[in-house]
Amino acid sequence: MAACSVIGLARRPFVWGMAAGILVLLAIRGGNAVTSTDAFCESCHVHPQATSSWRQSTHYATQSGMVVHCVECHLPPGGLAYATEKARLGIRDTWSTIVKNPAIDTKNTYNKIVETRNQLHCN
Numbered sequence: 326m327a328a329c330s331v332i333g334l335a336r337r338p339f340v341w342g343m344a345a346g347i348l349v350l351l352a353i354r355g356g357n358a359v360t361s362t363d364a365f366c367e368s369c370h371v372h373p374q375a376t377s378s379w380r381q382s383t384h385y386a387t388q389s390g391m392v393v394h395c396v397e398c399h400l401p402p403g404g405l406a407y408a409t410e411k412a413r414l415g416i417r418d419t420w421s422t423i424v425k426n427p428a429i430d431t432k433n434t435y436n437k438i439v440e441t442r443n444q445l446h447c448n
Contacts, residue, residue, distance in 0.1 A: 357408075360415070366395040 359365060367376045379385055384393035400410050 357411075360411075361394075361396045363392075363394050 379395070384398070396411075399414070400407050
């Protein structure tokens with residue numbers, strides 16, 4: 326009987342670790358879903374003209390009603406590249422908002438490459 330209780334105790338850290346891992350993954354997924362919306366981008370975007378120009382562009386005002394969302398053009402599609410670039414751009418935009426310097430966002434070569442790659446995919 327003592328052996329069963331020792332085995333039970335040995336398994337608990339594994340179970341707690343698995344539960345914690347699942348909770349962390351769910352939190353990351355939920356956070357990603359919230360921060361990938363157009364409303365989130367609009368809420369703290371360092372360039373106020375970005376939302377108005379997007380709403381007047383062919384990415385938003387289409388005859389078919391299809392809307393191209395911010396993350397579809399400004400982030401690479403899925404995977405590690407998506408997560409890495411999203412984190413990098415989020416940190417950059419947060420810092421730019423804190424120091425109130427929108428010029429930080431204007432000369433992003435990598436973002437231009439991503440935009441071009443996504444344009445080729447869409448067109």
